[in-house]
Amino acid sequence: MILQVQNLNKSFGGISASSDLNFEVAKGQVHAIVGPNGAGKTTLIAQISGVLKPDSGNIIFNGKNITKTSAYRRAHIGLARSFQITSVILPMTVLENVMLAVQSLSGHSFRFWSPASRENHNREQAQQYLIDVGLGQRAGALAGEIAHGEQRQLEIAMALALTPQLLLLDEPTAGMSKDESGNIIKLLNKLKGQITILLIEHDMDTVFALADTTSVLVDGHIIATGSTAQIRQNPEVQRAYLGDSLA
Amino acid sequence: MFSRFKFITARVYLGFTLLLFMVPIVTSVTGQDFYLDLLTRVLILAIAALSLNLMVGFSGMISLGHAAFIGIGAYCVGIPAYYDIHNGFVHLGLAMVCSAVFALITGAICLRTRGLYFIMITLAFAQMLYFTFVSLDEYGADDGLVIYKRSEFAGLLNIENATTLYYTVLAVLLIFFVLLHRLVQARYGRVIIGSKHNEQRMQALGYNTYKYKLVCYVISGTMAGVAGFFLGNFTNYISPEMMDWTHSSELLFMIVIGGTGGVFSPIIGAAVFLLLEEFLSGITIFWHLIFGLILIAMVLFGKGGVHGLLLRWDEKVTNGAGQ
Ligand SMILES: Nc1ncnc2c1ncn2[C@@H]1O[C@H](COP(=O)(O)OP(=O)(O)O)[C@@H](O)[C@H]1O
Numbered sequence: 001m002i003l004q005v006q007n008l009n010k011s012f013g014g015i016s017a018s019s020d021l022n023f024e025v026a027k028g029q030v031h032a033i034v035g036p037n038g039a040g041k042t043t044l045i046a047q048i049s050g051v052l053k054p055d056s057g058n059i060i061f062n063g064k065n066i067t068k069t070s071a072y073r074r075a076h077i078g079l080a081r082s083f084q085i086t087s088v089i090l091p092m093t094v095l096e097n098v099m100l101a102v103q104s105l106s107g108h109s110f111r112f113w114s115p116a117s118r119e120n121h122n123r124e125q126a127q128q129y130l131i132d133v134g135l136g137q138r139a140g141a142l143a144g145e146i147a148h149g150e151q152r153q154l155e156i157a158m159a160l161a162l163t164p165q166l167l168l169l170d171e172p173t174a175g176m177s178k179d180e181s182g183n184i185i186k187l188l189n190k191l192k193g194q195i196t197i198l199l200i201e202h203d204m205d206t207v208f209a210l211a212d213t214t215s216v217l218v219d220g221h222i223i224a225t226g227s228t229a230q231i232r233q234n235p236e237v238q239r240a241y242l243g244d245s246l247a
Numbered sequence: 248m249f250s251r252f253k254f255i256t257a258r259v260y261l262g263f264t265l266l267l268f269m270v271p272i273v274t275s276v277t278g279q280d281f282y283l284d285l286l287t288r289v290l291i292l293a294i295a296a297l298s299l300n301l302m303v304g305f306s307g308m309i310s311l312g313h314a315a316f317i318g319i320g321a322y323c324v325g326i327p328a329y330y331d332i333h334n335g336f337v338h339l340g341l342a343m344v345c346s347a348v349f350a351l352i353t354g355a356i357c358l359r360t361r362g363l364y365f366i367m368i369t370l371a372f373a374q375m376l377y378f379t380f381v382s383l384d385e386y387g388a389d390d391g392l393v394i395y396k397r398s399e400f401a402g403l404l405n406i407e408n409a410t411t412l413y414y415t416v417l418a419v420l421l422i423f424f425v426l427l428h429r430l431v432q433a434r435y436g437r438v439i440i441g442s443k444h445n446e447q448r449m450q451a452l453g454y455n456t457y458k459y460k461l462v463c464y465v466i467s468g469t470m471a472g473v474a475g476f477f478l479g480n481f482t483n484y485i486s487p488e489m490m491d492w493t494h495s496s497e498l499l500f501m502i503v504i505g506g507t508g509g510v511f512s513p514i515i516g517a518a519v520f521l522l523l524e525e526f527l528s529g530i531t532i533f534w535h536l537i538f539g540l541i542l543i544a545m546v547l548f549g550k551g552g553v554h555g556l557l558l559r560w561d562e563k564v565t566n567g568a569g570q
């Protein structure tokens with residue numbers, strides 16, 4: 001198991017966003033988490049990536065308890081994420097954004113004199129990640145001025161540039177057109193098998209196209225986990241989440 | 248490299264620098280020592296403004312306590328001089344070390360807060376230092392100390408001479424400018440700029456933003472300490488008043504006028520601020536009111552300050568040429 005989440009609890013005031021949440025992600029899999037809006041999916045990702053501290057419970061990554069590890073350190077041990085709400089450095093170019101990710105892994109950044117843009121090795125690597133996600137032509141554009149779908153691709157390029165073992169994707173196709181999300185699905189299919197992916201996704205078609213295993217999260221805990229085919233048929237799941245969308 | 252100077256912005260800054268070099272020549276020909284003094288003060292505060300803008304403009308940390316560092320630098324001249332230690336290397340060394348240590352300690356605490364709280368706590372630390380020096384009777388308390396002799400540099404440099412002091416300050420200012428100009432493009436600069444715009448993302452990318460911002464705070468404070476070293480020498484006098492928060496706010500005005508987007512622009516901001524103040528106070532006793540109104544207008548309507556104005560001009564010219 002690459003990731004184990006044990007008895008995780010997190011509440012905001014009276015709202016319990018994670019309640020006794022348990023699940024595991026097997027190495028090499030694409031593991032999807034589905035669930036209605038407000039179920040606590042983003043809160044779960046935030047705790048796994050270290051942005052939020054759980055009230056109680058443990059997060060085990062590669063056998064190590066990382067519950068108290070800071071967010072920035074988690075990026076260095078092989079955890080990378082994309083954000084549900086696009087989170088890039090808007091006034092920098094697309095290439096500069098990815099270079100920041102590459103730079104993060106190539107030694108410290110207490111270098112005050114040589115221009116970062118002249119680090120050819122980093123630039124070439126960053127450019128390659130952009131080509132991988134289909135943004136090769138947009139390297140010079142400002143991240144704030146590209147289309148929404150392109151910003152989602154950039155998110156993924158930045159996460160990939162951290163060469164993660166576990167990639168956390170929070171609704172990577174949110175707000176995308178059919179074409180755009182088609183491209184993302186194609187990209188994720190290419191990554192499948194190379195990187196373990198924990199995929200939060202709203203769109204069931206995307207989940208069925210990609211996931212090896214699917215967990216259903218409702219009211220802060222997992223009500224069912226299984227192969228995607230099993231999840232489709234689970235009556236409790238259909239009642240709780242899939243509802244009439246599959247009927 | 249020089250292609251950069253096809254841009255109006257770069258030309259204006261270069262031209263401004265050349266003017267600064269000519270000031271002592273002009274004032275010595277015309278015998279207007281007063282203006283040499285005024286411009287020396289401009290350059291000294293330009294060092295402080297330059298350093299403050301590293302924090303405000305590039306790292307997004309708005310401080311209302313920057314004058315504390317100026318005070319520290321000045322007292323590092325005044326207190327040794329009080330004990331008949333006039334060695335400038337000692338003064339300057341002390342100024343840099345003391346302001347760096349003060350920045351490290353206060354920054355470590357300030358940076359645990361955000362936004363308005365950050366502003367308030369930088370202000371609180373500066374006022375704490377202010378009242379500490381007010382209570383030090385040995386060093387003149389409220390009244391401060393007169394410095395009878397400026398820092399001595401083993402005969403290498405005589406800053407008792409007004410022109411030498413001017414060129415020394417100018418040289419240090421330009422060195423700091425070059426250092427910061429490189430810094431913001433280097434790896435380190437990318438990280439602090441990234442943290443300004445999206446700290447959470449930078450952490451998700453693996454950056455310990457707290458550490459990078461703390462180093463920024465220390466660099467900025469140390470440079471302001473050097474400004475204080477010069478200010479103490481220049482005025483031949485130090486007092487707690489130098490640390491008062493109003494001076495911190497003046498520095499903020501300078502960088503807003505110059506524009507927070509550039510490395511050089513705070514120098515322009517300091518010049519505009521101090522020359523305007525001088526000019527207005529000479530023509531009317533109501534100058535505070537007029538000055539205030541002009542500052543408000545500049546902040547409200549001068550998007551991006553002088554730097555923003557020049558960049559928009561460049562953009563217009565470039566677009567025009569492209570059509
Ligand atoms: N920072 C926060 N403060 C207060 N409540 C929050 C916060 N973040 C999430 N919540 C609440 O926690 C619940 C789960 O939210 P979230 O994890 O974003 O759900 P999902 O991603 O599954 O839609 C929601 O009821 C939401 O309103």
Ligand SMILES: [Mg+2]
Binds near residue numbers: 042043
């Ligand atoms: Mg969500």
